[in-house]
Each structure stands twice: as C-alpha cells, then as structure tokens.
Amino acid sequence: VFVCVQPKTGTYLTADEKKVLVNEILKPKTFPSTKIQIVDSDFIFLKINSNVYCNSNKSTLTKTEIMSLVKQNILNFCANGQKFNTSLKYSQLVSSIDKSEKSIDNNITTIELFKIISPKININGTYTIDFCNQLSKEEYSIRTSGFYLQDSNVVYYIENDINENLVLYYIQDSEKIVVNEHQGTVDFVKGIVKINGLNIASLNTNEFTVYAKPASFDIFGKNNIIIAVETDDVVVEVQNQTDSEKTTPIYQ
Numbered sequence: 001v002f003v004c005v006q007p008k009t010g011t012y013l014t015a016d017e018k019k020v021l022v023n024e025i026l027k028p029k030t031f032p033s034t035k036i037q038i039v040d041s042d043f044i045f046l047k048i049n050s051n052v053y054c055n056s057n058k059s060t061l062t063k064t065e066i067m068s069l070v071k072q073n074i075l076n077f078c079a080n081g082q083k084f085n086t087s088l089k090y091s092q093l094v095s096s097i098d099k100s101e102k103s104i105d106n107n108i109t110t111i112e113l114f115k116i117i118s119p120k121i122n123i124n125g126t127y128t129i130d131f132c133n134q135l136s137k138e139e140y141s142i143r144t145s146g147f148y149l150q151d152s153n154v155v156y157y158i159e160n161d162i163n164e165n166l167v168l169y170y171i172q173d174s175e176k177i178v179v180n181e182h183q184g185t186v187d188f189v190k191g192i193v194k195i196n197g198l199n200i201a202s203l204n205t206n207e208f209t210v211y212a213k214p215a216s217f218d219i220f221g222k223n224n225i226i227i228a229v230e231t232d233d234v235v236v237e238v239q240n241q242t243d244s245e246k247t248t249p250i251y252q
Contacts, residue, residue, distance in 0.1 A: 042225050044131060045116070046088070047211070047233045048074055050097055050109040056240045059103035063238040066101050070236045073100040078229040088227055090217035105241065111219065114211040122150065124199045127184075127210075131191040132225050134215040141213035142166065142186055142193055146204040155204045158195060160186050166195060188215070 052070055059066070077096045078088065090111070097107045113131050135141060142160040149156055154170040156179070161167050166184035169176045184195040193210060200208070221227045 042130075043115070043228050044133075044219070044221065044225060045114050045233065046078065046219065046227065046229045047112040047114060047235075048078075048109065048229060049112075049235045049237075050074065050107050051237045051239065052097065052100075052107045053105050053239050053241050054101070054103040055105055056103065059101060061101065061103070063240070066103065067236045067238045070097055070100045070104075070107075070238070071231075071234050073097060074234050074236070075229060075231060078227070086221050086227065088219040090219075093217075109217075111214065111217045112211055113214055113219070114209050117208045117210060119147070119200045119203065119208040121200055121202065124197055126197065127193075127195040129193040129195075129210050129212075131193070131212050131214075132222055133191045133220055135186065135188045135191050135193075136213040136215050137162075137188045138213065143211045144195075145207065145209040147208060148201045148204065150199060150201045152201075158183055158198075164188065166193070168198075 050070060052066065054063075054066060061069075073096055074093070077093055088111075090109075094107055094109050097109060098104050113133065113135075115129050115131070117127055117129065119125070139162045140159050142158075144158040146155040146157055148154075154172070156168060156170045158166050158168055161181070164186050165182055166186065167178055168180040168183040169178045171177070182196075183198065184193065186193050191212070193212065195210075219227055
C-alpha cells in the first residue's frame, strides 16, 4: 500500500517521521501482511505577479498598505487550495484580488510554475520534470536558475527554443553564447521537461529551479501533486489611476 501524506509544516516528512507514521499509526490499523510505503508529496510552486490598478480617491490607505492587503489575500486564496487533487482557478483568483480593497478597479496577474530539483553534483544526470499542466509553446517559456559546469567559472542556464528543444547557454558581454542546442526536450502538451546529460559542478543560488510558463493560468493538481505558493513568490505592484485613466486588463 502506498500512502502519500501532506505535512502540517515543511514539504516532506523525515525518515524518522515516516517510520513513526508506519509503525505506530498505520500498521496497527491494517492486516499484519500489509506492506506500507510512504510516498513524498510532489509540489508545483507558483510565482505570482500582480499589477493592481487603484483609484486613490476611493481609499485612505497608502500604496504599501494596499500592496500588503493584496499579497496576503493572494496567499490566503492559494492556501485554501493547497491540498491533493485541487486546482487554482484563475478567474476566481483575479476576482479575489479585486475584492481585496474598495479602491481596486482591476488587476493584471500572471502565473509561472516552478519546481525545485535536487541536482546530482559532479554526476552526468538526466532530469525529468513533470509540471502536470500544458505549457506555453512560446520561446523561452522554460528556464532554469544558474549553475556551474566542471572546469568552468561562468554561470550556465537552460531555456527552450521554438522547436521543443532545451538549449544550454551562458551570458558573455550581455550576449547569449549557446553551448548545446540539444540539452533536452519539452513536451508542451503533457507538461514534461526532460534535461539530458547535465553534469552540474555547483549552483550559483541555493537551489536548482526549473521554471515554466503554463499554457493557461488555470492550474491543476492530481494524485500526489500539491499546488503551493510561498510568501516570497508573490509580487504585487500598485498603480494609481483616475476614472479617466482606467485600464482594461487582458486576461489569459
């Protein structure tokens, strides 16, 4: 029997926590011959950017105060769906943002998916990242955080081209220098990114992260997938506009 558990805090159970769960909680409730295996949750994280348009004549709050209200509202909205087999409805999210404060007229909000990968340091590794959602077929809709290769002191990145290939490159004098035009592939329909033959020596950030622009801002989870949003991944900008300057947002 496979059991997937969502921790109250953090993203994964420790080995000791899994042993306690199996031996002290689950096994006493099952047949002696039942084999139980704890499966880790699979998190898809969201990076949310929201440009909020307000009419300052309708509120006594400052931009900073409105920004804080909107950000907290986004986090609360997303936390309600941070469970197994749930989805994030974009129309409900933008509606919730508009209702954060009476002076808000509308908002333009975008969503980017990302997953945090445990790199195989100094090992020629293959990484398969399943975003479980259709991805945008635009060029550069897939990107990674930076990393170093062996015997090199430049920072490398990966992004997609228009032909479903992943391209390895670094930046020199503000120009992209392509090293490998076939570092992997993207299945945009299935939402699967596959990085081939990558030997990472070290990272230039704390984590190795793969980002993806979804084909739709309606984000779906399934099975052991949990959609999660962290505080630092919500960015809100507030702009003042008068009634004569109102902007009509374009939703995806």
